[in-house]
Amino acid sequence: MAQRILRSERDREAVMAWIKSQRLPCSVKVEPGAKRSLEQNQLQRQWLLEAQEQGDQSAEEYRAYCKLHFGVPILRAENERFCEQYDRVVKPLAYEAKLDLMQEPIDFPVTRLMSVSQKTRYLDAMFVALCSQGLVLTEPANAA
Numbered sequence: 001m002a003q004r005i006l007r008s009e010r011d012r013e014a015v016m017a018w019i020k021s022q023r024l025p026c027s028v029k030v031e032p033g034a035k036r037s038l039e040q041n042q043l044q045r046q047w048l049l050e051a052q053e054q055g056d057q058s059a060e061e062y063r064a065y066c067k068l069h070f071g072v073p074i075l076r077a078e079n080e081r082f083c084e085q086y087d088r089v090v091k092p093l094a095y096e097a098k099l100d101l102m103q104e105p106i107d108f109p110v111t112r113l114m115s116v117s118q119k120t121r122y123l124d125a126m127f128v129a130l131c132s133q134g135l136v137l138t139e140p141a142n143a144a
Contacts, residue, residue, distance in 0.1 A: 005035065036111060036119035044111070044123060047130065047137045054135050062130070064102035070125040071110035074118050082113060 006012050019028060048059035055062065075082040090098055090108065101108045111119060123140075130137055 035116070036114045037116055040116070040119045040123060043138075043140060044126070047123075047126065050137050051130050051135050055133065060103050061099075064099045066122070066126045066129070067102040067108075067110040068098055070122050070129070071114070074122055075110060075113060078118065079113065 004011070004015055006015060019026075044063075045059075048062050051057070051062045052059040057065075072086060076086060077083075090101060093101070100106070102110065111122060114122060127137060127140070
């Protein structure tokens with residue numbers, strides 16, 4: 001079964017019916033919260049493109065910087081598995097290598113692992129940091 005985000009009682013009832021239909025033994029994992037939202041992803045992309053238009057880096061370079069400086073600390077503090085893997089594989093590397101890992105084609109997973117709450121904090125930090133560099137970004141309330 002693919003991962004499901006339950007946002008209503010109807011969603012919960014559908015998953016419960018599916019669970020009841022499964023042959024035993026089977027495994028089920030339930031986690032609180034929801035993964036980042038499509039709207040959050042769109043806002044992040046919009047900001048990166050705005051930063052690229054005004055700044056001196058590509059959208060992908062800004063993305064790597066933000067993942068490393070804002071996303072990694074959030075996940076290291078709140079996701080034990082991520083912290084272990086990051087500390088073992090990435091932390092010993094030089095800064096430039098870390099930035100390279102955050103970008104395509106390697107694209108070390110950071111924001112795609114975040115919950116809505118984590119992604120909100122990430123976007124808040126990203127907004128403050130990029131605006132403090134003199135970049136003008138669309139205000140979240142006015143975003144497309």
